[in-house]
Amino acid sequence: xxDDLTQNFERPLNANPAPSLRYEGEDDRSYIVSRIDGAxxxxxxxxxxxxxxxxxxxxxxxxxxxxxxxAFLGLAPxxxxxxxxxxxxxxxxxxxxxxxPLSRSDRKRVVAVCxxxxxxxxxxxxxxxxxxxxxxx
Amino acid sequence: xxxxxxxxxxxxxxxxMVVTLVVGTRLRRTHFALSFLWLASxxxxxxxxxxxxxxxxxxxxxxxxxAAVLGVGCIVWLRDxxxxxxxxxxxxxxxxxxxxxxxxxxxxxxxxxxxxxxxxQMFLFVQTVAALVALTQMYENLDVNCRVRWRNRIDRIQPxxxxxxxxxxxxxxxxxxxxxxxxxxxxxxxxxxxxxxxLVIDNNTPDEKTWRPIxxxxxxxxxxxxxxxxxxxxxxxxxxxxFALTQTxxxxxxxxxxxxxxxxxxxxxxxxxxxFTDPRVAFIQAPQDYRDYTPGSYSEAIYYSYEYFxxxxxxxxxxxxxxxxxxxxxxxxxxxxxxIGGWSEWCITEDAEASLRVLKLGYKALYYHRSLGRGLxxxxxxxxxxxRFRWCFGNIQILRKHWEAxxxxxxxxxxxxxxxxxxxxxxxxxxxxxxxxxxNVAFLCxxxxxxxxxxxxxxxxxxxxxxxxxxLSFIFILLxxxxxxxxxxxxxxxxxxxxxxxxxGMFSVGWVVAIAVFRGAIQSKTAFLRTPKTMxxxxxxxxLFATQWEAGIGLLCLGMGxxxxxxxxxxxxxxxxxxxxxxxxxxxxxxxxxxxxxKACNL
Numbered sequence: 001x002x003d004d005l006t007q008n009f010e011r012p013l014n015a016n017p018a019p020s021l022r023y024e025g026e027d028d029r030s031y032i033v034s035r036i037d038g039a040x041x042x043x044x045x046x047x048x049x050x051x052x053x054x055x056x057x058x059x060x061x062x063x064x065x066x067x068x069x070x071a072f073l074g075l076a077p078x079x080x081x082x083x084x085x086x087x088x089x090x091x092x093x094x095x096x097x098x099x100x101p102l103s104r105s106d107r108k109r110v111v112a113v114c115x116x117x118x119x120x121x122x123x124x125x126x127x128x129x130x131x132x133x134x135x136x137x
Numbered sequence: 138x139x140x141x142x143x144x145x146x147x148x149x150x151x152x153x154m155v156v157t158l159v160v161g162t163r164l165r166r167t168h169f170a171l172s173f174l175w176l177a178s179x180x181x182x183x184x185x186x187x188x189x190x191x192x193x194x195x196x197x198x199x200x201x202x203x204a205a206v207l208g209v210g211c212i213v214w215l216r217d218x219x220x221x222x223x224x225x226x227x228x229x230x231x232x233x234x235x236x237x238x239x240x241x242x243x244x245x246x247x248x249x250x251x252x253x254x255x256x257x258q259m260f261l262f263v264q265t266v267a268a269l270v271a272l273t274q275m276y277e278n279l280d281v282n283c284r285v286r287w288r289n290r291i292d293r294i295q296p297x298x299x300x301x302x303x304x305x306x307x308x309x310x311x312x313x314x315x316x317x318x319x320x321x322x323x324x325x326x327x328x329x330x331x332x333x334x335x336l337v338i339d340n341n342t343p344d345e346k347t348w349r350p351i352x353x354x355x356x357x358x359x360x361x362x363x364x365x366x367x368x369x370x371x372x373x374x375x376x377x378x379x380f381a382l383t384q385t386x387x388x389x390x391x392x393x394x395x396x397x398x399x400x401x402x403x404x405x406x407x408x409x410x411x412x413f414t415d416p417r418v419a420f421i422q423a424p425q426d427y428r429d430y431t432p433g434s435y436s437e438a439i440y441y442s443y444e445y446f447x448x449x450x451x452x453x454x455x456x457x458x459x460x461x462x463x464x465x466x467x468x469x470x471x472x473x474x475x476x477i478g479g480w481s482e483w484c485i486t487e488d489a490e491a492s493l494r495v496l497k498l499g500y501k502a503l504y505y506h507r508s509l510g511r512g513l514x515x516x517x518x519x520x521x522x523x524x525r526f527r528w529c530f531g532n533i534q535i536l537r538k539h540w541e542a543x544x545x546x547x548x549x550x551x552x553x554x555x556x557x558x559x560x561x562x563x564x565x566x567x568x569x570x571x572x573x574x575x576x577n578v579a580f581l582c583x584x585x586x587x588x589x590x591x592x593x594x595x596x597x598x599x600x601x602x603x604x605x606x607x608x609l610s611f612i613f614i615l616l617x618x619x620x621x622x623x624x625x626x627x628x629x630x631x632x633x634x635x636x637x638x639x640x641x642g643m644f645s646v647g648w649v650v651a652i653a654v655f656r657g658a659i660q661s662k663t664a665f666l667r668t669p670k671t672m673x674x675x676x677x678x679x680x681l682f683a684t685q686w687e688a689g690i691g692l693l694c695l696g697m698g699x700x701x702x703x704x705x706x707x708x709x710x711x712x713x714x715x716x717x718x719x720x721x722x723x724x725x726x727x728x729x730x731x732x733x734x735x736k737a738c739n740l
Contacts (some may be wrong), residue, residue, distance in 0.1 A: 023368065043383060065541075076262035078255055108550045127258060134251045 060100055061109045064093040068113055071120055078131035079124030086117040086124065140605050141187070142196045143232075143239045147609050148183040149204065150228040153221070154616050157283070158623045161221040167285050169212060172220035176208040179224050204231060222283025229275055233268050236609060240264065247601035256599045260583050267576040271617070273566035274573070278624040280453045289456050291505050297411035302390035304333040304406055304468070309377040312342045313397040315350040317513070321399055322351070324510075326358050330406035333393075334386050335362045338377040340370040372482035379479045389471055394488070396465035400428065401510035409468055412503050419500030420462050420469040420492065424451070427737075428511035435735040438638035439514060439521065441629050445643070448628045450567060455504035459496070459563035464488035466510050473500060483662065484538070486531025493539055493564060499555035518732035519683035522649040529571050529650045533657025536568040543568075574647040575654040581694070581721055587714045588697040591705040607713045614717075645727040648687045677733065684728040691725030694718045 024032040024040065031043045067089035074081015093113040096102060102110070180201055187197050204227065211227040218226075244257045306325060310318055318337070325335050337355055339348040348366050355364035365384065370376050378394065385392065391413060395401060412421045424447035430436035454460045462469060467488070477494040480487040496502060515521040541547060543565040547554050556564070583599060590597050625636040681688065698718030705711040
């Protein structure tokens with residue numbers, strides 16, 4: 001990539017003796033460029049302070065929230081998915097309480113996960129009972 | 138019992154909605170007594186009808202009492218709305234859950250096979266979530282048309298003599314036609330404001346011939362204009378804007394973002410800057426407007442579908458300090474932008490994402506309801522689809538990243554989150570409204586399955602449709618379309634024909650929005666799709682090729698709808714499914730029609 005960059009940049013730069021911004025080099029973290037007045041600038045490649053979306057470090061309760069979303073979608077097939085996934089979300093979040101030191105916010109998240117999962121279970125149980133009754137009749 | 142209750146509530150709903158849609162915008166005052174009188178009239182009409190039809194069962198008395206109590210609450214809570222809006226909202230809020238409860242009771246009471254029961258439950262699930270989203274749209278529509286007192290609306294900002302902070306205007310450009318950017322720069326050079334600079338950041342433009350003329354013009358326009366060309370620069374538009382932040386004059390207090398195709402009015406800065414005399418104001422946004430449409434053409438219809446956002450959701454959200462920063466035609470305080478760490482490069486709608494982070498810090502945002510610049514709409518329908526894909530995908534990215542900050546319990550979990558309940562609601566509602574088109578695709582799948590069953594088998598049932606279910610669904614769909622036309626006509630001041638064409642302009646991009654929703658649900662990143670500003674090759678074949686999926690789905694619906702109506706049994710169910718399939722075909726076939734006839738960039 002560096003060769004490509006140099007090649008692509010050198011050509012226009014050489015053609016014009018006063019480019020607006022001159023490529024000087026780069027390392028894994030930064031681009032080094034010089035301005036028309038000769039000042040050198042180091043520009044970080046990742047200039048976004050919030051972590052990029054894909055590289056977000058997983059939070060302790062991220063799997064529990066994913067299970068919760070899946071449990072919500074599990075309401076669609078007569079609550080059958082919720083019956084399985086909501087207890088898993090509760091178990092996962094409770095397991096975090098006992099196995100890891102959680103921050104105050106994460107402990108509140110555990111409460112939120114358990115409460116939402118319980119509400120979803122309350123909705124899913126009658127739905128799946130009706131389905132099972134039809135299955136057995 | 139539930140059926141009777143539903144009939145009664147549906148009667149209230151129909152009366153209040155029809156009257157609201159006919160005369161709802163004419164009443165320009167609000168008074169408790171007037172609202173209560175209208176509430177009592179609507180309830181009385183429904184009750185008299187119910188009394189004649191069912192006698193006086195206990196559910197009628199109970200529901201009337203409940204509606205009266207809730208109605209008084211609605212009148213007090215929505216005191217800035219007129220009586221029609223207040224009662225229409227009340228009846229909508231009552232009829233929606235009751236309809237869902239009725240549908241649930243029908244499914245559970247019917248003798249369905251396990252497979253049919255499962256299918257019916259899936260339908261009910263989609264219907265429930267879609268109904269919640271539809272309620273948010275209904276609230277927005279009633280708010281904009283029935284509100285008689287705007288508390289935060291700004292049509293003029295009080296000038297602040299002597300207040301002229303330095304402004305850095307950032308103009309990101311990627312492979313933009315030089316003649317268009319030159320027009321933008323000359324308009325910026327003519328700004329009537331003493332202290333500003335313009336940073337043009339041309340990132341990743343492959344052909345030197347494209348950016349050199351822009352660089353030359355920047356030199357010609359003087360030291361106020363600075364040009365940067367960046368090769369292989371990461372982060373798309375946000376990457377360029379973040380680079381501009383590093384080059385911004387240290388004396389600049391405000392940052393403005395202007396897209397490469399925007400012609401700003403000379404008083405753009407002079408009019409908007411006085412808003413920043415209030416230190417709590419972090420950003421101000423003016424409407425995005427367009428200049429390249431021809432009256433009477435398809436591009437005019439699309440123009441008004443763009444305007445919808447700045448005439449309906451934005452004014453409503455402005456009442457609750459919950460607007461978005463839409464990028465171009467906005468000014469943001471530099472210190473706030475630095476405080477949030479600049480533009481997010483993972484998000485392809487970095488402007489809307491940044492505004493959420495700003496509001497989380499407790500700042501104030503203003504929507505200035507006056508057009509101060511006009512840009513270009515995408516030249517072709519394919520370009521329009523690309524732009525809509527980007528907007529939707531970016532919003533799904535925001536939803537995935539920030540959903541927790543928008544939950545009702547967010548402040549309890551994160552005390553740093555200073556979003557009010559109203560801000561959380563409006564942001565969440567704005568984000569989930571993008572799901573509407575995905576729900577439409579889900580409903581279409583059920584409809585097609587229903588059509589197939591009608592044509593090929595009579596033993597399997599997806600949904601046990603009863604007469605009340607069909608009748609009420611039909612009424613809801615009809616009133617829903619009427620409401621959309623009503624809000625477009627009144628908010629944008631359009632004729633019926635143009636309002637309908639604009640509405641179909643919105644429907645025509647439904648498929649690409651649905652695809653963006655599905656992609657956004659499983660993918661966290663995508664390339665930033667720049668909106669082309671040149672015509673390219675738009676022959677008939679290309680125009681149709683760009684909408685091949687929509688055309689295929691539309692033709693399938695058309696054929697199946699016609700076949701169901703012609704071949705299936707003569708029952709209300711058949712007419713309902715066949716009719717809905719035909720209606721769906723018009724939504725999808727709108728895409729090839731617009732693609733063929735839409736042509737913007739009429740410079």
